Amino acid sequence: MRLCASFTIPNHPLVLNILDLFNKLISRGFTIFFCWVPSHVGIVGNEQADRPANSAVAPMDMTIPVVDLKKHVKMLLYSNWQEQWDLETNNKRQSVKLLVQHWPSLTSRKADTLLTRLRIGHTRFTHLHLLFGEEPPMCSLCICHMSVRHMLSECANFNARRLQFFQAPSVSLPCLLDKTPHDNLFPFLKSIKFFFNDLISGFTLLYAFYHVPPPLF
Numbered sequence: 001m002r003l004c005a006s007f008t009i010p011n012h013p014l015v016l017n018i019l020d021l022f023n024k025l026i027s028r029g030f031t032i033f034f035c036w037v038p039s040h041v042g043i044v045g046n047e048q049a050d051r052p053a054n055s056a057v058a059p060m061d062m063t064i065p066v067v068d069l070k071k072h073v074k075m076l077l078y079s080n081w082q083e084q085w086d087l088e089t090n091n092k093r094q095s096v097k098l099l100v101q102h103w104p105s106l107t108s109r110k111a112d113t114l115l116t117r118l119r120i121g122h123t124r125f126t127h128l129h130l131l132f133g134e135e136p137p138m139c140s141l142c143i144c145h146m147s148v149r150h151m152l153s154e155c156a157n158f159n160a161r162r163l164q165f166f167q168a169p170s171v172s173l174p175c176l177l178d179k180t181p182h183d184n185l186f187p188f189l190k191s192i193k194f195f196f197n198d199l200i201s202g203f204t205l206l207y208a209f210y211h212v213p214p215p216l217f
């Protein structure tokens, strides 16, 4: 009914057929009234009216608009993708992104690159050693390998900064790196000297100074 009454040009085959039939009847002098009939349980003749109505919407040999087909295929693909993703319980990225869905980009290219690297847990700081065959960076306080999770959520070195920016000494990764990242994520990273500018080479660079005590106060 909405599509038939719409001022925009319809492209659904069923609507086009209805409008074509409507115009033909009008040109022959018929007067057609459209009316929305709500569910009329208890009204005499309801069953009789429902039977032909249901048969009309039974599977018909008619074309399907491409836009409807695309939407259906997309939903099906996302559903299958989600089922596979749900099984990836050992994948550390699942804890950051539970639902398979599009996440918008940030307007700043550099900030968006940094955010993506944090989400996948692969930053230059934590993984650059692989390129040079060196030892992975260690947290001198906790005596463990440095990781994005350790830096953002766990390391006691930054408890005071987390309290300052997130009002808690420990924050979960989804809280920081969700579809809409935490407002204080970048101020926090800057405060712990986790910069991401390498203007000389033109590459985005994660650079942290874990070998010196962070300026917590």
Ligand SMILES: [Zn+2]
Pocket: 139, 140, 141, 142, 143, 150, 154, 155, 156, 157
């Ligand atoms: Zn640590």
